Structures are given as C-alpha cells and as structure tokens.
Amino acid sequence: MSDNQAGAMPGASTVDAHVARQLRQLRVARDVTQTQLAVGLGVSTQLIHKYEASRTRISPGRLFLCAKLLNVPVSYFFEPLQAVPGPLPLPPRRLARVPAWDHSATSHD
16 A cells, blocks of 8 residues: 555554654755754755755764754654644563562572
C-alpha cells in the first residue's frame, strides 16, 4: 500500500516529505537563504535544495544541526505528525529475572 493512500499509516516517505516541507517553511520564515543554511551545515546549496524537494533524506545529525541553526527543537519538524494515527507501540520486553543473592552462601572466614 502506498504511503499516500487514504487511510494508510504514514510511512517513511510521508514523514521525510513532511520534514522537508517543515525545513523549507521554517527557513523561509526565518529569512535564511539556502546558501546561508548550507554554509552553516557545511554542505552545498544543491544539497539543501534536494533536502527541501524531498529528493534526498536529511540525516538525523543534519536535522539536529538545522534545528540548532534555525533555533527550534528537533521536535518542531515532527510535531504536526503526532496527530496522525500510526502503529501501536511495541510492548516492552520483559527483563530477565536475576536470582536473589544468597548471603548465607558467602563465607567470612
């Protein structure tokens, strides 16, 4: 099933496209050029264009740096997605039981 079909859960490409739109909207709202952002990240202007056009996924590390450069929390790029239904969280794994320490078995001679 495609990420864009009605009723489908958001997939990676849907999230990636959303993050790309958020990055572009924020950059424009802050009056920062693609060149300025590229210099701040140490990448080419062409790569910023590819990020914003959803042609290249932005890595978590670079997204973190974008958030710092544009003065927002990283969660800014994902917040509107939190209302979109998704899969149920996985249950936590049970921890292995560690036997209680038998103090009577130790010798203090």
